[in-house]
Amino acid sequence: MGMDSLIGGTIWDEYSQKVQNLMNNPKNMGEITEEEAEAMGAKLIVADFGAESCGDAVRLYWAVDPKTDIILESKFKSFGCGTAIASSDTMAELCKGKTVDEAVKITNIDVEHAMRDNPDTPAVPPQKMHCSVMAYDVIKKAAAQYKGVDMESFEKEVIVCECARVSLSTLREVIRLNDLTTVEQITDYTKAGAFCKSCIRPGGHEEKDIYLVDLLEEYKKEKMAKNADNMATGGAVSFADMTVVQKLKAVDRVIDNNIRQMLIMDGGDMEILDIKENGSHIDIYIRYLGACSGCASSSTGTLFAIEGILREKLDENIRVIPV
Amino acid sequence: MRVYLDNNATTIVDPHVFEEMEPFFVQKYGNPNSLHSFASETHQPLKTAMEKIYAGIHAPREDSVVITSCATESNNWVLKSIYFQYILTGRKNHIIVSEVEHPSVIATAKFIESQGCRVTYLPINHEGLIDAQSVRDYITDKTALVSIMTANNETGGIFPVQEIGEICKEHNVLFHTDAVQAIGKIPVDVQSFNVDYLTFSAHKFHGPKGVGGLYIKKGRELLPLLHGGSQMGGLRSGTLNVAGIVGMGKAMEQAVDALDYEMTDIKEMRDAFEDELLKIKDTFVVTPREKRTPNTTLISFRGIEGEAMLWDLNCAGVAASTGSACASEDLESNPVMEAIGADADLAHTAIRFSLSRYTTQEELDYTLEVVKKAVKRLREISSSYAYAPDGHDSKL
Numbered sequence: 250m251g252m253d254s255l256i257g258g259t260i261w262d263e264y265s266q267k268v269q270n271l272m273n274n275p276k277n278m279g280e281i282t283e284e285e286a287e288a289m290g291a292k293l294i295v296a297d298f299g300a301e302s303c304g305d306a307v308r309l310y311w312a313v314d315p316k317t318d319i320i321l322e323s324k325f326k327s328f329g330c331g332t333a334i335a336s337s338d339t340m341a342e343l344c345k346g347k348t349v350d351e352a353v354k355i356t357n358i359d360v361e362h363a364m365r366d367n368p369d370t371p372a373v374p375p376q377k378m379h380c381s382v383m384a385y386d387v388i389k390k391a392a393a394q395y396k397g398v399d400m401e402s403f404e405k406e407v408i409v410c411e412c413a414r415v416s417l418s419t420l421r422e423v424i425r426l427n428d429l430t431t432v433e434q435i436t437d438y439t440k441a442g443a444f445c446k447s448c449i450r451p452g453g454h455e456e457k458d459i460y461l462v463d464l465l466e467e468y469k470k471e472k473m474a475k476n477a478d479n480m481a482t483g484g485a486v487s488f489a490d491m492t493v494v495q496k497l498k499a500v501d502r503v504i505d506n507n508i509r510q511m512l513i514m515d516g517g518d519m520e521i522l523d524i525k526e527n528g529s530h531i532d533i534y535i536r537y538l539g540a541c542s543g544c545a546s547s548s549t550g551t552l553f554a555i556e557g558i559l560r561e562k563l564d565e566n567i568r569v570i571p572v
Numbered sequence: 573m574r575v576y577l578d579n580n581a582t583t584i585v586d587p588h589v590f591e592e593m594e595p596f597f598v599q600k601y602g603n604p605n606s607l608h609s610f611a612s613e614t615h616q617p618l619k620t621a622m623e624k625i626y627a628g629i630h631a632p633r634e635d636s637v638v639i640t641s642c643a644t645e646s647n648n649w650v651l652k653s654i655y656f657q658y659i660l661t662g663r664k665n666h667i668i669v670s671e672v673e674h675p676s677v678i679a680t681a682k683f684i685e686s687q688g689c690r691v692t693y694l695p696i697n698h699e700g701l702i703d704a705q706s707v708r709d710y711i712t713d714k715t716a717l718v719s720i721m722t723a724n725n726e727t728g729g730i731f732p733v734q735e736i737g738e739i740c741k742e743h744n745v746l747f748h749t750d751a752v753q754a755i756g757k758i759p760v761d762v763q764s765f766n767v768d769y770l771t772f773s774a775h776k777f778h779g780p781k782g783v784g785g786l787y788i789k790k791g792r793e794l795l796p797l798l799h800g801g802s803q804m805g806g807l808r809s810g811t812l813n814v815a816g817i818v819g820m821g822k823a824m825e826q827a828v829d830a831l832d833y834e835m836t837d838i839k840e841m842r843d844a845f846e847d848e849l850l851k852i853k854d855t856f857v858v859t860p861r862e863k864r865t866p867n868t869t870l871i872s873f874r875g876i877e878g879e880a881m882l883w884d885l886n887c888a889g890v891a892a893s894t895g896s897a898c899a900s901e902d903l904e905s906n907p908v909m910e911a912i913g914a915d916a917d918l919a920h921t922a923i924r925f926s927l928s929r930y931t932t933q934e935e936l937d938y939t940l941e942v943v944k945k946a947v948k949r950l951r952e953i954s955s956s957y958a959y960a961p962d963g964h965d966s967k968l
Contacts, residue, residue, distance in 0.1 A: 261883070272883060278953050301956045304877060304920040308955035326955035330879035334953055 263374035264332065265366040272331035277341035279324045281310040290314065291321050296391035299383050304454075305329040307337045309387045311344065313395055318348040332373050333380040339363050340384035353392045353403050356414055357381035378412035378444035379454055385411075409459060412444030417459065424468050432461050488564040489531070496524050500533060503562045508555055517541030519555075522572055532568050533559065547571060574889040575935040579776075580725050580753060580868060580926035581893055585819070586778040592822045593780065596815035604812050605803065614814050621821025628824035629751075629770060629787055630761040636788040638808045639817050643752045643773035644676035645797070646786035647719075649808075650748045650769045651677065653794035654717045655684040664716035666690040670702055670731070673721055674750055681719075694720070700727045700859040704735035711739070717746045722754035722765075726924060728868025729859040730758060737766025746792060752776050752784075756827030757834055757865040768792040774816065778928070779823030783816030830929050839866035842927055845936045846871070852947055854957075856918060867927040872918045875957025876950045881923050884946035890939050893924045917956070 264272075286293035291312035299306040306329065312322040323344040325337040339360050344352045360381040364372035373380065393400040406416035423429065423438050432449050436442045442461050447453030450462045488499060500521055512518050517539040525532050535555070537547050544551070548571060556569040576584070596617070602610025604618060622637070631637050640646045651667070658664040669681045671693040678693075685691040692710045697703055702720060711718070718740050723730045733749045740747035748769035754760050756777035762770050769792065773784035788794060793807070800809025846869045849855055854874035873881060878894035885892055925939070951957045 261886075272880075273887065275953065297955070301875075301917040302919060306955050326953060328875060328954050328956040329877050331883045333877070334880065 260374045260377065263371075264335075265364055265370065265372040267364045267366055268332060268335045268372050271335035271338045271364070275325075275334055275338035277324050277338050278326065278334075279310075280326065281312050281322055281324050285322075286312040289321050292395070294391050294395050296387055296394055298387035298390050299329075301328050305333050305380065305383055307333065307383055307387050309337075309341065309344075309391050311391050311395070313349060318350065318395075320344045320347055320349065320352060329380065329383075330377075332377045333383065335364060336360050336373075336381040336384045337387075340381075340388065344388065349392050349395050352388055355385065355388055357385040357411065358414060360384050375412075375444040376446070379447065382411040382445075407458075409457065409461065409464070410439075410441035410444075410448040411455070412448075413440040413442075415439045415441035417464075420461070420464055421468075424464055430465065430469070432465070435461055435465075489566075493524060496531075497521060499563060500524065500559065503559055504555075507558050507562070511554075512539075512541055512551075515540055515544075517544065527568075530566050530568050531564055532570055534570050534572050536572050573935075573938050574891075575939050576891050577925040577927060577931065577935075577939060578891045578893045579928040579931075580728070580924065582775045582781065583778045583928050584930055585775075585780055586823060586826055588826065589779055589819045589822045593815040593819040596818055600814075604814060605801070614812075617818050618812065618814060621818045624821040624825040625785060625817075628755070628760070628828050629772070630763055631787055632763070632790075634790045635762070636790070636793075636805065636807065638786050638788060638804050639813065639820070640784045640786055640808060641782055641810075641813070642784045643674070643750065643771050643776075646771035646773075646784055647674065647676040647748075647750055648680050649786060649794060649797040650771070651680040651684060651717070651719065652797060654746065655687065655689055656795050658716035659684065659687075659689045665714045666692070666712060667717040667719065668692045668694055668707065668710050668715060669719045670694045670696065670721065672696055672700075672724055672726070673719065674725060674752070677719055677721075677750060690714075696729075699863065700724065700729045701863060702731045702736070704732040704739065707736050707739050708743075711743045711745055715743070715745050717748060719748040719750070722749045722751040722760065722770075723758065723865045724859075725753050726922075727859040727870045728753070728864035728926070730754075730863055730865060733765050733767065741766055753865060755824070756830065757867055759831065762787050762789070769794075774820035774823050777823050777827040778930075780816055780819045783813050783820050785820070833929055835866050838927055838929060838931070841931065841933060841936060842867060842869060845869065845925070845927075845940065848940050849943065852944065867931075869925045870922055871925070872921040873923065873947055873950075874918065874921060875954040876947065877920050878923055880950050880953075881921075881946055884950060885923075885939075885942060888942040888945075890942050893926070894922060 281293060283293055289312050292315050294311040294313060296309045297306065306327070308326045310324040311320050313320050323341040325341045327334050327337045340355065343355050343359065343363060357378070361372050361378065389400050389403045392403065406418065409415060409417050409420055420435065420439060420441060424435065427434070427438060429435055429438065432442055442449045445454055447455035448457055448461055450460050486495070488496065491499060504519070504521070509518065517537060519535050519537050519541060522534040522536055525534070537544070541547050541551065552569060552571060556567065559567045559569065596614065600610070600613050602608070602614055604611050604614045625637055626633065629637070640649065654667065667681065667689060669677055669691065681691045694702060694706060694710065707718060718736065720731055720733060720736055722733050737747050746768045747766065748771070749765060749767050750771045751760050752771060752773050753776065755772050767787070768789045770787040771784070775781040796807050796809065798809050803809050803812055843861060846857065846861070849869070849871055850857065852873070856872040856874070858870065882892060882894055
């Protein structure tokens with residue numbers, strides 16, 4: 250939060266002057282006909298990307314010299330908001346005079362930078378970055394068509410955040426190296442998720458194969474598996490051999506990580522009173538707090554759940570006794 | 573020329589309303605709860621304003637019309653209090669709202685849903701309207717509340733609140749309606765509507781922003797959302813917004829007086845304007861005119877994305893609106909267009925023009941010319957228009 254996010258301005262205030270001018274007067278808007286391409290001695294490529302039902306669609310026309318692979322002329326048509334029009338126009342402009350191979354290297358970030366009024370101020374607000382991503386995708390599609398190959402063959406990496414162009418492998422590495430646990434941290438480290446936010450979790454503007462929350466979950470599971478391994482392989486002392494203080498700590502940790510949240514959501518909580526060995530059993534005495542005390546399930550369902558988790562995580566001989 | 577056709581978002585404050593409010597800033601600024609003349613000189617104006625507000629919605633004196641800060645507060649209050657009184661206590665477990673309610677209802681319903689309440693999001697039909705009888709299908713003996721708006725903000729579609737109210741009464745279920753888009757456009761009568769709660773907001777009918785209200789039927793009292801110094805009978809604490817209440821009173825009086833003009837003259841102007849818009853090829857209107865508030869037109873221009881249209885309109889000084897894709901921060905398409913489930917390609921092409929009693933014929937004529945130009949330019953850019961199913965070319 251903070252002052253800037255409390256009274257949101259309109260997204261239009263954040264468009265650069267260049268973007269606004271291009272929205273009003275796109276230079277490369279239009280079509281290239283078969284005849285026009287032929288007159289240039291060029292091959293005509295027409296590529297479509299996006300769908301009207303998703304709110305954005307763009308069509309790119311290229312006249313490519315078949316001898317040199319150079320894009321002689323480049324035009325576009327677009328169903329989309331003003332920034333989609335401006336991005337498409339800029340993209341078409343950047344393609345001109347480049348070879349198809351060079352054009353494929355143009356990214357959405359190049360398109361966005363080309364529309365900046367000054368190098369340090371973004372040309373469009375974060376949630377509009379996806380418009381330039383589409384401009385990038387349609388180039389790949391046109392190039393694939395020209396070369397008769399699959400569009401995916403231009404992308405060696407799986408890109409999770411397309412706005413900031415952050416790859417799956419980069420994200421996995423950064424999360425692991427820095428022990429990241431929240432989306433905000435990922436954004437701070439990589440900028441992924443800072444723009445249109447589609448890559449954070451399902452339900453955004455673009456559908457993804459994998460989301461940032463999935464990566465966090467994946468890393469969390471990995472860490473848990475590792476901890477479990479440590480325990481199993483005797484990396485730590487077994488629960489039965491711990492001192493009472495260690496046992497209390499271990500039980501507390503398991504409750505914090507697996508149980509307490511559940512109870513708090515229902516308006517309750519619990520505390521550990523004592524741990525005693527009783528023959529082959531280890532008895533853990535607990536007290537329910539808040540809404541849990543007196544709740545019918547505190548002596549049945551909830552109790553079995555707590556006992557089950559503690560047995561699974563620590564020792565099979567644990568018994569939980571509410572006081 | 574600047575033309576304001578976004579009156580479902582907010583309206584100009586009527587100069588007479590402003591005039592009545594003015595003394596309560598610099599001269600009569602006392603706190604009504606104090607014990608001195610600065611306080612007492614606010615009492616009569618407040619009383620008069622409350623009388624006008626009660627009269628405007630036909631509320632009996634024994635019922636409560638609590639002044640709030642906005643419709644969002646009123647809507648939050650009803651749903652959250654019902655949650656505390658009926659759901660949390662286990663007496664009931666379910667509420668029903670329409671799927672096209674204002675975000676202040678939908679988001680609050682989602683919140684109490686996350687707290688364990690079952691919520692039915694009632695679907696709209698192909699005309700963007702609610703079938704009253706469909707409410708019956710979802711009511712159970714565990715339903716605490718039905719909340720359905722009187723008129724929809726996007727389409728202007730008028731929902732059958734009276735009939736829904738009867739069904740709720742029959743089943744002993746509480747009924748709330750968000751009448752924000754109805755006051756000053758169609759008659760609003762809490763008694764014939766059969767409502768227990770009704771929300772309204774001054775700035776939608778030429779009153780000031782920051783003041784709204786909630787009608788509460790006698791015997792249906794809610795828990796206070798704001799606890800404090802027990803203003804408004806302890807139902808809604810907070811120092812009274814004297815100028816706001818006085819302004820809302822005057823605005824309500826004028827809205828009721830202007831109802832005839834709104835339902836005849838404004839409707840005629842809107843209809844003629846809409847006829848002209850529909851002469852443009854490949855334009856679509858969903859909800860039938862007779863089932864809409866008299867001031868609203870929601871129209872789709874095939875092949876033109878909504879925000880692009882707004883941009884061109886704004887460049888020519890015309891203010892309209894869209895709930896579609898790019899205009900809102902969360903990048904969703906128009907919820908009503910989606911709910912209708914009509915042509916997916918049209919979901920991002922809807923533009924809403926909403927008139928008021930301040931709209932002039934000259935403004936509409938000008939807007940029409942601006943729209944035609946924008947449609948021509950944007951369809952020339954459009955990648956999808958030339959591919960429209962019946963093969964129109966991109967020229968108008």
